[in-house]
Amino acid sequence: MRAFLTLRMLGAHLLVLVCVGVAGGLGLWQYDAWQEHRAAEAVDLTQLEPVPLADVMGPDDAFPGDQVGQPVEVSGTWLPDSTVFVSGREVDGVEGFWVVTPLAIDGPDGPDPDGPALPVVRGWLSAIDTAPPPPAGTASVVAWLQPTEGSGEADTDPDDDVLPQLRTADLIQHVDQDLYGAYGVATEPLDGLAPATLEQLPSPGRFTALRNLLYAIEWWVFGGFAAFIWWRFVREEGAPQEASAEADRVRSDA
Known part of the structure; x- marks a missing residue:
């Protein structure tokens, strides 16, 4: 557990929180814009x-x-x-x-x-x-x-x-x-x-709403990718410590 609280790891945790938060917020903003377009089209x-x-x-x-x-x-x-x-x-x-x-x-x-x-x-x-x-x-x-x-x-x-x-x-x-x-x-x-x-x-105007939805999905995919990179990084950083701990347990059992 201590390995995940080093200065380097804390920086990685903070970075992924920022990336996921920004991507999620921008995705919600584009999603809201899509909803507004749909609502505007539905009301005459x-x-x-x-x-x-x-x-x-x-x-x-x-x-x-x-x-x-x-x-x-x-x-x-x-x-x-x-x-x-x-x-x-x-x-x-x-x-x-x-x-x-x-x-x-x-x-x-x-x-x-x-x-x-x-x-x-x-x-x-x-x-x-x-x-x-x-x-x-x-x-x-x-x-x-x-x-x-x-x-x-x-x-x-x-x-x-x-x-x-x-x-x-x-x-x-x-x-x-x-x-x-x-x-x-x-x-x-x-x-x-x-x-x-x-x-x-012009008809292209109605594609603006679809573009907003696609932008929202794109931002959420970016957030998910950032979370995946963080997970891989944490896993790879923690692997040596886990291997060392496992070796210690094996030696103590012996």
Whole structure:
């Protein structure tokens, strides 16, 4: 027993506790994220009454995972020069684009054109050259709230106004102010555009939940491997002492 309490062995015990604890904690975190995705998919909030955006999230808040699809009322000032087009949005087999213009959300004292902005999907079109002029001035819009996308598809030309996904890291290149960690899909199309619907969301988004589950399993496997290495180390370190003790017993019996 004393052999397992040496300074070297205590260091090994401490190391495995840290490794297993960290791996277990990260695995639980990813598992919780998977559960949140499943819960969000199981609940349809799109038919609820709209609520003010400030009641759901603030400009610096992380997206609330239980509010996907919640209709929100947003009022602010359009940023027409920051309009972008998101590719890969299909309607009846026709590839098209979402038309997205950020809306600088009103502050406590009224319109604030320099305040944090929420990207708003105004509608859908099949070709960019048919897009109407972007809106200017102030507006009030009801939109389905969505987390920013992260399909991993790269923007091959950051200098144009076409994006492969609604990701904050891509949008920020086109907007001069802070952005909410979300976007809204207008429940009614604006400026004569065709409707944009949540059915047009890219399918890779639903694989995010599965990825979280796989990450959780990966972390737990890592924790189990660390525990196995510790067990092998302790066994090998203790083998000479056990052999010596056994030899002593044999000699004493003789």
